[in-house]
Amino acid sequence: MTIIKDIYALLTGMWITWKHIFRQPVTIQYPEEKRQPYPRYRARIVLTRDPDGGERCVACQLCSAACPVDCISMQSAEGEGGRRYAEWFRINFARCIFCGLCAEACPTLAIQMTPDFEICKRDIMDLLYEKEDLLIDGCGKSPDYNFYRHTGIGVTQPRGNGAGENRPVDVRSLMP
Numbered sequence: 001m002t003i004i005k006d007i008y009a010l011l012t013g014m015w016i017t018w019k020h021i022f023r024q025p026v027t028i029q030y031p032e033e034k035r036q037p038y039p040r041y042r043a044r045i046v047l048t049r050d051p052d053g054g055e056r057c058v059a060c061q062l063c064s065a066a067c068p069v070d071c072i073s074m075q076s077a078e079g080e081g082g083r084r085y086a087e088w089f090r091i092n093f094a095r096c097i098f099c100g101l102c103a104e105a106c107p108t109l110a111i112q113m114t115p116d117f118e119i120c121k122r123d124i125m126d127l128l129y130e131k132e133d134l135l136i137d138g139c140g141k142s143p144d145y146n147f148y149r150h151t152g153i154g155v156t157q158p159r160g161n162g163a164g165e166n167r168p169v170d171v172r173s174l175m176p
């Protein structure tokens, strides 16, 4: 019985090998040929702007706190009208593992992952990206979202008038 089992295992292995011999090869001759990754692919990180052109990042440090390899650092500052922004913002891509936790943690949708995976450098110091390397002119994946229209210092109207905000409940009306 053992010899029959061995022959069966041998034939199964050979069948799998033969099956793949006639398949179309999936090798891509990179860099001459390039395959476009899916839009949700997690590669180079960017800082985006809101639809009014303002910087979305409010230097809250949440992305830095969420980063498992400690590769994000920044200095907060306050602009006219009390709006916070990052005076400088740095990501060390030599340490980044492209896990996406920073983008998940960001409350303003400022920090986003892009499918641009071609960021290899010969000098490791060139993988230190400063704010001017990270900040883009567009809104990225969330073109309509403006943090300051939902909350933040820019909201001056009475409570309940913000975008997508419910009217405040009169607690006295809940009394029996």
Ligand code: SF4
Residues within 6 Å of the ligand: 066, 067, 068, 069, 070, 071, 072, 091, 095, 096, 097, 098, 099, 100, 101, 102, 103
């Ligand atoms: S993708 Fe992950 S490792 Fe890279 S900066 Fe964001 S949290 Fe850190």
Ligand code: SF4
Residues within 6 Å of the ligand: 056, 057, 058, 059, 060, 061, 062, 063, 064, 074, 105, 106, 107, 108, 109, 110, 111
């Ligand atoms: S990118 Fe987002 S999470 Fe990071 S400091 Fe700016 S606002 Fe906060």
